[in-house]
Amino acid sequence: MKKMMLTQYGSVDVMQMIEVDIPKPAANQIVIQTAAIGVNDPDIMIRANGPFPTMPKEIKPVLPHSLGQDFSGIITAIGDDVTRFSVGDHVVGMAFMSAYSEYILLDESAVVATVPKELDLVPLGGFFLGVATAYGATIRDGQAKSGQKVLIHGGAGGVGSKAVQLAKNAGAYVIATGSAEQANYMKELGADETIDYQTEDFTKLVSDVDLVVNLTGPKTLENSYQVIKKGGRVTSVNALINQEETDRRGITGIYSMGFMTIEELKEVITLYSNGKLDVLVDKTYPFELEAIKQAHLDFEAGGNTGKKIIVFSK
Structure with a gap:
């Protein structure tokens, strides 16, 4: 072979x-x-x-x-x-x-x-990898729930596209960042709002977010703390959380790892089989x-x- x-x-x-x-x-x-x-x-x-x-x-x-x-x-x-x-x-x-x-x-x-x-x-x-990373950041560590407002940075990528769908399946109101060319795709995935990261400043457009899922690096993460409501959460897969900043703002920050248990994998396969995850x-x-x-x-x-x-x- x-x-x-x-x-x-x-x-x-x-x-x-x-x-x-x-x-x-x-x-x-x-x-x-x-x-x-x-x-x-x-x-x-x-x-x-x-x-x-x-x-x-x-x-x-x-x-x-x-x-x-x-x-x-x-x-x-x-x-x-x-x-x-x-x-x-x-x-x-x-x-x-x-x-x-x-x-x-x-x-x-x-x-x-x-x-x-x-x-x-x-x-x-x-x-697997995209779903596992998205699942950890959005569901396991992010604890996205019905009625929450969730901001997902990089909502059109291999991980972000899954995060948008998982958050939407959980019942959240989803805001996703990406390029203008990716806006329609992110809306097809279930995003309620999209933000063009190239021409728009998300810190001026959103506030009081329950959860930020950061998939786009340290600079975006540093700018995200200010839009999260007290008691909210931020997860990041590719930049370390600033613990002093999260403590000061009264929010929870978690560096999220891309893994799933066998039972979690079966759960997302069911979503995929039922057409709720693409x-x-x-x-x-x-x-x-x-x-x-x-x-x-x-x-x-x-x-x-x-x-x-x-x-x-x-």
Whole structure:
């Protein structure tokens, strides 16, 4: 089988395609034939610069290693002790640093769940990481509820688009920031209001917000504290919370991590299956080295609306 590997960090040219044997499962393992994978910020950053300094030792990759987070696929083999899955199951989940591969080997206990077989596996390849990050920032840590006013920065991106939908499903009044070109898309996702971050100052347009979900970096986060009502919350996925500022204003700030339990994953799969959560596919790329390089370059160029997906041949 083909597998993409890194032996050093740097430009897209450090990625190499190698041939290895299809893995065989131990008693408690499953083998998944990969259908599609998402192109995600952690893969770009790790490929370019190596592991994040804040990564826990137990998940910090060591060269040589692959890349890849979320995936969809079909189970082709299971170990003798596996009870949660059967051969032929369609699944989605998380495979840290091992999804850039035609087959994925995981423990049965991994955060993986079955999906109805009638669902298209291509968009589901980019489902987990964006939804997990959005779920953590909006629902688990953000505690979005019916009747609240929620401001989501970066509402058209791979994570932001899920955050808008999750907040709306929770019954919140949703305000989303993005470009003018993304306004209609964010409204289609469920945003009640949109703000053009390029020409409008959100601090002059919103106030008394119950929750701010920050997906766009430290500068936006620093400007967001002032629009949150006392007792409100702010979550951030890519910039650290200023604890002194949140304490001074009487608000709760949480640096939110992109993970889900198996039960949470099943919950959002149900939303997706019922048409209440969508994954917009921006562009697809075949699982070939030059195409993977181009996917990384396109992602790095910015202005991402929806997900870039790498698709494996059947």
